[in-house]
Amino acid sequence: MRIEVDAGEAWRVLAEVDAALESATGRVGKRGSAVIRRSALAIEAGAKARAPVDTGFLKGSITTSVSGDGRFGAMEAEIGPEASYAAFLELGTRKMSPRPYLRPAFDAEEPRFVAAAAALADLNLGGMRGGAGV
Secondary structure (H helix, E strand, C coil): CCCCCCCHHHHHHHHHHHHHHHHCCCCCHHHHHHHHHHHHHHHHHHHHHHCCCCCCHHHHHCEEEEECCCCCCCCEEEEECCCCCHHHHHHCCCCCCCCCCHHHHHHHHHHHHHHHHHHHHHHHHCCCCCCCCC
16 A cells, blocks of 8 residues: 655655755755744744743743754754743643644744745845756
8 A cells, every 4th residue: 555645745745855955055044044033033032923822831932943054954943932831822732722822833934934045045146946946
């Protein structure tokens, strides 16, 4: 039995962009760093705007941590809450319906990130991506 999964255009473009950026290590620099930081901060802001508020602790605990600077390859951003009950609100429990705030913030930013990363890859590769049309 064979199972095929179509991860969609966004994942195909991200894989292509990832490969392109990997080969362009060292050339991404400030622009790549700006794309990652801008998207991470947009996700943080979106999550804070969507977070359920009782005391405000959850909303205040959502932070962004960025490591790397884009000049030497690896760079990543971690966005998330520190509140111990955050996952219960995001995912729900047996007795409580989910009240998602982080995933919707990610989903809202994803198209902008994909477009910015694709544009960065085109810029760094001189349009050699094969016309993905992003």
